[in-house]
Amino acid sequence: MRPFSPVFFLLLALFLLILIAAAALLRGRSERTKALVISAACWLTLLGFIAYKYFLSIDAELNELTASMGGFNWWGELPLQLCNINMLLIPVAVLKRYRPLLSFCFFVGPLGALMALVMPGTGFNGYSIFLPRMLGYYGTHFMVMIEALAIAAFGLYRPRFRDLPLTMLALFVIAFAIFCIDMLLRVSALHPKANYFFAVETEGNPLLELFHSWIPVPFLFLLPSIVILGVYAGVITAGFALAERFGAGKRKKQA
Numbered sequence: 001m002r003p004f005s006p007v008f009f010l011l012l013a014l015f016l017l018i019l020i021a022a023a024a025l026l027r028g029r030s031e032r033t034k035a036l037v038i039s040a041a042c043w044l045t046l047l048g049f050i051a052y053k054y055f056l057s058i059d060a061e062l063n064e065l066t067a068s069m070g071g072f073n074w075w076g077e078l079p080l081q082l083c084n085i086n087m088l089l090i091p092v093a094v095l096k097r098y099r100p101l102l103s104f105c106f107f108v109g110p111l112g113a114l115m116a117l118v119m120p121g122t123g124f125n126g127y128s129i130f131l132p133r134m135l136g137y138y139g140t141h142f143m144v145m146i147e148a149l150a151i152a153a154f155g156l157y158r159p160r161f162r163d164l165p166l167t168m169l170a171l172f173v174i175a176f177a178i179f180c181i182d183m184l185l186r187v188s189a190l191h192p193k194a195n196y197f198f199a200v201e202t203e204g205n206p207l208l209e210l211f212h213s214w215i216p217v218p219f220l221f222l223l224p225s226i227v228i229l230g231v232y233a234g235v236i237t238a239g240f241a242l243a244e245r246f247g248a249g250k251r252k253k254q255a
Contacts, residue, residue: 001129019146034154039091052136075191083112100166109148159237
């Protein structure tokens with residue numbers, strides 16, 4: 001299994017078909033029902049995530065591959081990365097209908113999951129998809145991606161330009177909270193190399209290394225990423241606005 005391989009695209013198509021089928025089955029159902037379905041999917045993904053991490057803890061090959069990075073550490077496997085934190089936030093967002101959080105999950109969830117899928121870490125690239133760690137890694141990230149997309153696909157959220165400042169603020173606040181957790185884990189020695197959200201070290205990421213060359217300060221070097229998120233979210237929002245305008249014009253002509 002490698003990014004952009006036939007198996008990768010087959011799995012991507014499969015998960016997108018699941019999303020399309022779920023949206024069709026839930027058409028006409030109440031928003032509460034749709035929110036509960038998304039939440040249940042996130043909770044099941046979280047259970048799978050816990051099982052996946054257990055298999056990582058007993059994966060001798062992976063521990064050998066990551067020995068230079070400290071090997072397996074439960075404190076380093078919490079659902080606090082940019083992608084999997086959405087398993088925790090999406091249920092809150094859809095059940096409470098809090099727009100800044102809905103916006104954050106809709107924009108950041110698929111982006112974070114896709115980044116993890118196309119840039120897998122050590123031990124998750126070039127191995128059989130049937131290995132427990134591979135099933136857990138790719139299954140978790142594909143599920144997070146479609147769960148975040150479902151927020152819009154199920155009609156629970158439509159992005160508006162007025163949402164973008166609060167979305168960027170939400171990312172800043174959440175990223176800073178995660179940075180504080182990183183520092184707490186490091187200072188307490190529970191996980192001396194804690195680096196959730198890549199908030200302390202770039203770990204060789206070329207884009208983050210560029211940002212770090214501009215702002216060589218932990219956490220602050222992430223600020224350009226927030227600006228990029230704003231641009232990305234603006235493009236997606238513009239696409240929704242054009243689609244709605246086109247749909248409205250088409251309905252007006254038919255009338």
